[in-house]
Amino acid sequence: MKFASRIDKVPPYLFVEISRKIAAKRAQGIEVISFGIGDPDIPTPVNVVERLRETALDAPNHRYPETDGLPEFRQEVAGWYQRRFGISVDPDKETLPLIGAKEGIGHVALCFIEPGDLALVPDPGYPVYSVGTWFAGGECYWMPLLEENGWLPDLDAIPAEAARKAKVLWLNYPNNPTGAIAELDFFKKAVDFAKEYDIAVMHDASYSEVAYDGYRPVSFLQTPGAMEVGVEFHSLSKSYNMTGWRLGMVVGNEDIIKALMVVKSNLDSGVPNAIQYMGIEAMRTSQHAIDERNAIYQGRRDRVVEVLRGIGLDAIPPKASLYVWTRVPAGYSSAEITELLLEECDLVVTPGNGYGKYGEGYIRLSLTINNEDMEKGLSRLANWKAPAPR
Numbered sequence: 001m002k003f004a005s006r007i008d009k010v011p012p013y014l015f016v017e018i019s020r021k022i023a024a025k026r027a028q029g030i031e032v033i034s035f036g037i038g039d040p041d042i043p044t045p046v047n048v049v050e051r052l053r054e055t056a057l058d059a060p061n062h063r064y065p066e067t068d069g070l071p072e073f074r075q076e077v078a079g080w081y082q083r084r085f086g087i088s089v090d091p092d093k094e095t096l097p098l099i100g101a102k103e104g105i106g107h108v109a110l111c112f113i114e115p116g117d118l119a120l121v122p123d124p125g126y127p128v129y130s131v132g133t134w135f136a137g138g139e140c141y142w143m144p145l146l147e148e149n150g151w152l153p154d155l156d157a158i159p160a161e162a163a164r165k166a167k168v169l170w171l172n173y174p175n176n177p178t179g180a181i182a183e184l185d186f187f188k189k190a191v192d193f194a195k196e197y198d199i200a201v202m203h204d205a206s207y208s209e210v211a212y213d214g215y216r217p218v219s220f221l222q223t224p225g226a227m228e229v230g231v232e233f234h235s236l237s238k239s240y241n242m243t244g245w246r247l248g249m250v251v252g253n254e255d256i257i258k259a260l261m262v263v264k265s266n267l268d269s270g271v272p273n274a275i276q277y278m279g280i281e282a283m284r285t286s287q288h289a290i291d292e293r294n295a296i297y298q299g300r301r302d303r304v305v306e307v308l309r310g311i312g313l314d315a316i317p318p319k320a321s322l323y324v325w326t327r328v329p330a331g332y333s334s335a336e337i338t339e340l341l342l343e344e345c346d347l348v349v350t351p352g353n354g355y356g357k358y359g360e361g362y363i364r365l366s367l368t369i370n371n372e373d374m375e376k377g378l379s380r381l382a383n384w385k386a387p388a389p390r
């Protein structure tokens with residue numbers, strides 16, 4: 001057999017070595033607590049699961065779904081956009097259901113990228129932006145996200161030559177892994193930049209509903225001109241604790257949605273109808289219920305930040321997302337601190353360099369861990385003697 005080079009091009013899964021050590025510890029009966037995974041521990045709302053139970057029994061839902069989804073699903077997405085962000089979108093031309101945001105993010109690269117093309121990709125960033133680009137034969141121009149810029153890319157620093165070769169610009173706010181947010185003035189710059197260089201903007205808004213202290217994240221599509229140049233990806237995974245059901249959507253520019261339909265209708269057959277009905281139910285969740293859920297994460301966020309500060313790390317509470325992103329003691333690498341935490345406290349965190357070289361010097365702690373395990377983990381952390389800067 002001869003495998004395609006794209007299979008080797010994907011960097012080895014960051015967690016391979018760590019997973020091996022965790023497995024070894026667990027085999028010895030050691031209780032390892034993980035702050036590593038961004039997967040809500042809180043279950044899907046009961047009414048949403050009930051909707052699956054009902055609609056699963058309807059025989060028409062046992063047949064192939066349409067790639068562009070149920071009209072009712074698309075209308076619910078448009079209604080949600082209107083209620084949540086105050087913008088009108090055409091349900092039939094400007095929305096499309098996805099088998100999770102990840103599926104759309106990966107597939108959309110095939111709509112734009114030809115061998116040798118560039119995608120502008122944030123570093124650190126969610127890995128699918130770069131992997132999707134590589135699978136399509138393209139290359140990444142890495143945009144450093146730096147603490148001093150509030151973790152926003154400096155679009156003016158992108159050389160004109162790279163911008164001219166670029167087909168897409170990837171953005172993600174609220175951001176994984178940094179927890180940073182963007183406001184409309186930044187998105188306006190992105191729209192101007194995209195128009196100047198004829199680039200499509202892909203905004204990943206998977207964390208738009210996970211926010212704290214009363215903050216409500218904005219939509220990229222609220223920016224004047226955004227509909228002309230881009231789309232926004234949403235995920236019901238983080239918004240409604242639905243990672244296991246695989247449901248998301250893309251909203252925005254009609255031509256981009258049409259191109260993605262070409263890809264998807266030839267590679268997958270869309271989202272099972274019963275899962276779309278779950279999505280319809282979920283999008284009707286009251287803001288009150290979302291606020292209650294966010295209050296749980298906010299309490300955990302505050303505890304994690306408190307304990308990190310207690311051991312001398314300067315953690316900043318994020319306004320949104322599921323992650324606390326914090327700098328490691330000076331003179332240590334992300335991997336060294338990750339290793340020390342596993343060896344000395346049986347705790348798993350994610351090393352920042354796994355999200356790109358500009359993530360070096362940071363670690364990420366996820367808030368999707370039940371309160372009991374979290375407290376157990378945090379008490380180990382509070383008693384840990386973090387190494388002094390060297």
Ligand SMILES: *Cc1c(COP(=O)(O)O)cnc(C)c1O
Nearest residue numbers: 100101102126176206235237248
């Ligand atoms: C979790 C996550 C996704 C994937 O969402 P799914 O809808 O579960 O595929 C996409 N983007 C970011 C930044 C994420 O953290």
